Amino acid sequence: MANPVAEVRGLTKRFGDRTVLDGLELTVGRGEFVALLGRSGSGKSTLLRVLAGLDDDVDGRAEVTGTVSVAFQQPRLLPWRKVWRNVVLGLRQDGVAKSRNRALAEKALTEVHLAEHADDWPLTLSGGEAQRVSLARALVREPDLLLLDEPFGALDALTRISMHGLVQDLWRRHRPGVLLVTHDVDEALRLADRVLVLDGGRIVAAHRPREADDHDNLRRRVLADLGVTEDAVA
Numbered sequence: 311m312a313n314p315v316a317e318v319r320g321l322t323k324r325f326g327d328r329t330v331l332d333g334l335e336l337t338v339g340r341g342e343f344v345a346l347l348g349r350s351g352s353g354k355s356t357l358l359r360v361l362a363g364l365d366d367d368v369d370g371r372a373e374v375t376g377t378v379s380v381a382f383q384q385p386r387l388l389p390w391r392k393v394w395r396n397v398v399l400g401l402r403q404d405g406v407a408k409s410r411n412r413a414l415a416e417k418a419l420t421e422v423h424l425a426e427h428a429d430d431w432p433l434t435l436s437g438g439e440a441q442r443v444s445l446a447r448a449l450v451r452e453p454d455l456l457l458l459d460e461p462f463g464a465l466d467a468l469t470r471i472s473m474h475g476l477v478q479d480l481w482r483r484h485r486p487g488v489l490l491v492t493h494d495v496d497e498a499l500r501l502a503d504r505v506l507v508l509d510g511g512r513i514v515a516a517h518r519p520r521e522a523d524d525h526d527n528l529r530r531r532v533l534a535d536l537g538v539t540e541d542a543v544a
């Protein structure tokens with residue numbers, strides 16, 4: 311793949327005598343939206359942590375080109391900082407001048423339709439709003455790679471659907487490479503260029519939903535990759 315934003319080669323991660331990632335290979339192209347599915351405990355979050363630079367106690371290579379931002383399942387906002395100050399938390403490490411912070415926060419909050427909440431306290435926000443602040447905090451760094459660790463998992467179904475639209479819209483406008491970890495097969499098929507299945511510490515299947523004619527059939531195949539039988543789904 312030309313010009314990837316993330317390249318993982320032979321990545322192995324052990325916790326004690328347990329091997330969670332086992333020679334994993336993965337490439338995320340510039341501007342590509344990749345979704346990662348896998349059963350609970352299959353190592354999805356572990357992979358994201360390695361790519362985010364939060365864990366380097368590994369064998370093999372995990373290289374990211376450029377800036378990487380992460381949004382987690384829980385928004386993780388600091389309650390003693392106003393919304394806009396939460397948004398710019400990561401900018402200090404990027405060497406951005408403090409004087410630009412307010413304007414950059416307002417721009418990012420406008421993108422997630424929360425401009426009017428810039429001076430609110432995080433605890434006054436709804437779950438969906440807090441998650442959008444977390445997205446603004448990730449986007450404000452203009453990442454080359456955006457890591458999303460089940461960012462919609464804790465939201466109600468309606469909010470989740472509107473977040474899908476928002477993320478798709480932001481991705482089309484800014485075109486970061488995205489690696490989205492999710493449990494939700496439909497979410498993965500709806501949002502991603504490529505859907506990968508992680509099992510036994512490796513990527514065991516890859517699908518391209520935008521090229522699929524028969525969506526129901528693709529959904530069944532992905533569920534089968536995950537070890538879910540049709541009887542269980544029916």
Ligand SMILES: Nc1ncnc2c1ncn2[C@@H]1O[C@H](COP(=O)(O)OP(=O)(O)OP(=O)(O)O)[C@@H](O)[C@H]1O
Nearest residue numbers: 325326330348349350351352353354355356357493
């Ligand atoms: N710090 C740690 N110490 C020991 N074991 C760990 C640690 N972090 C993760 N693990 C183990 O590694 C395995 C993979 O965890 P990980 O959180 O990556 O899975 P996951 O696929 O993200 O799961 P889920 O979908 O449930 O969030 C699990 O068995 C977990 O118990």
